[in-house]
Amino acid sequence: EDQVTQSPEALRLQEGESSSLNCSYTVSGLRGLFWYRQDPGKGPEFLFTLYSAGEEKEKERLKATLTKKESFLHITAPKPEDSATYLCAVYTGGGNKLTFGTGTQLKVEL
Amino acid sequence: NAGVTQTPKFRVLKTGQSMTLLCAQDMNHEYMYWYRQDPGMGLRLIHYSVGEGTTAKGEVPDGYNVSRLKKQNFLLGLESAAPSQTSVYFCASSVSGQGAYGYTFGSGTRLTVV
Numbered sequence A: 001e002d003q004v005t006q007s008p009e010a011l012r013l014q015e016g017e018s019s020s021l022n023c024s025y026t027v028s029g030l031r032g033l034f035w036y037r038q039d040p041g042k043g044p045e046f047l048f049t050l051y052s053a054g055e056e057k058e059k060e061r062l063k064a065t066l067t068k069k070e071s072f073l074h075i076t077a078p079k080p081e082d083s084a085t086y087l088c089a090v091y092t093g094g095g096n097k098l099t100f101g102t103g104t105q106l107k108v109e110l
Numbered sequence B: 001n002a003g004v005t006q007t008p009k010f011r012v013l014k015t016g017q018s019m020t021l022l023c024a025q026d027m028n029h030e031y032m033y034w035y036r037q038d039p040g041m042g043l044r045l046i047h048y049s050v051g052e053g054t055t056a057k058g059e060v061p062d063g064y065n066v067s068r069l070k071k072q073n074f075l076l077g078l079e080s081a082a083p084s085q086t087s088v089y090f091c092a093s094s095v096s097g098q099g100a101y102g103y104t105f106g107s108g109t110r111l112t113v114v
Helices: none
Strands: A003-007 A010-014 A019-026 A032-038 A045-050 A056-059 A062-066 A070-075 A084-091 A098-100 A104-109 B004-007 B010-013 B019-025 B031-038 B042-049 B064-067 B073-078 B087-094 B109-113
Touching (some): A003 A098, A010 A019, A019 A032, A032 A062, A032 A070, A045 A056, A070 A084, B019 B031, B019 B109, B073 B087
Parallel strands (some): A010 A104, B010 B109
Antiparallel strands (some): A003 A019, A032 A045, A032 A084, A062 A070, A084 A098, A084 A104, B031 B042, B087 B109
């Protein structure tokens, strides 16, 4: 059974304080790893897809990386508007479904 | 520029009542999904569809039924609601089943069963 574990559950940062969120996975045959952002009361918003170990994707202050066992979402010099829950998900081809982690709730304070 | 629209946004049901959640997308996506989100459990797939007229069971299908009579609409039905179905329900759509271009999610329906 595919498993996705995200850590930490919650993270509080000061504005400008860079950090990383972790997504570790146990799957049989990874075909894609996804990062989503979810704001309170809204649906998840797609950020990145990563396919193979060593791949990196960037978007503004966010950078996602992938190894054979985990993915990191690096946040550089975060701003309060980066506060949200960040979700990681994996796709292995079975059942046409993504398996989601429980998310990391990020709060960036002034 | 609507994307995925879910109705209603909030609903309170009594145990045993039935209801239908409607999802509509205007992006001509083939794939559509219904997920539920519960605290500490992440998003879990209920049912999905790979095209008009098709449906398939996901991870937690019991107590739910779905229909996709038109490509743009995906309906989720609860025939006899139970308190365990209290949750936030999200509909999503995608161009391909692999989700390579990401899923587009609706804003959710918060359902409470009392």
